[in-house]
Structures are given as C-alpha cells and as structure tokens.
Amino acid sequence: MAVFHDEVEIEDFEYDEETGTYSYPCPCGDRFLITREDLENGEDVATCPSCSLIVRVIYDQEQFMRDEVVAEPLPNKELVKC
Numbered sequence: 001m002a003v004f005h006d007e008v009e010i011e012d013f014e015y016d017e018e019t020g021t022y023s024y025p026c027p028c029g030d031r032f033l034i035t036r037e038d039l040e041n042g043e044d045v046a047t048c049p050s051c052s053l054i055v056r057v058i059y060d061q062e063q064f065m066r067d068e069v070v071a072e073p074l075p076n077k078e079l080v081k082c
Contacts, residue, residue, distance in 0.1 A: 010059035
C-alpha cells in the first residue's frame, strides 16, 4: 500500500501544454509530475523524479475527459437551388 505525502487538487497543478504534463512543487525542490494521458487513463498518482515522495491527484475523471480538446467540425456547405 502506497503512503502519499499529500492529496492535491488538479487545479493546484501547473499544466505545460507543450509536454502535456501537470506539475506541482515537491518539498525536495523538484516537482511532482503526472501526464494528461495518465489522468485520462485513471491514474491518480504524481511522482517526484528526484525523491521517493508521491501525491494523490484529486480530480473528476469524467469531467477531465469532457474537457478534452476536440477538433471543430467542418462547416456545412450551403445548398444552392438550381
């Protein structure tokens, strides 16, 4: 059983659009990391690459999936009467 350093709301994480990674400050001076893909797959554990601490990410997976960026539909072409 994992022992979490803390539980942190997803809103408190910073999001890097370029890497698709959420980060949150770790007491060791580095940052806890978790990817958007991990969250979409139901993962809720952010890890620090520099130490053994982990945090549980508090988020609503269903809401998270609804916020996913979807391409805009193509505009409808107008029908012209002959």
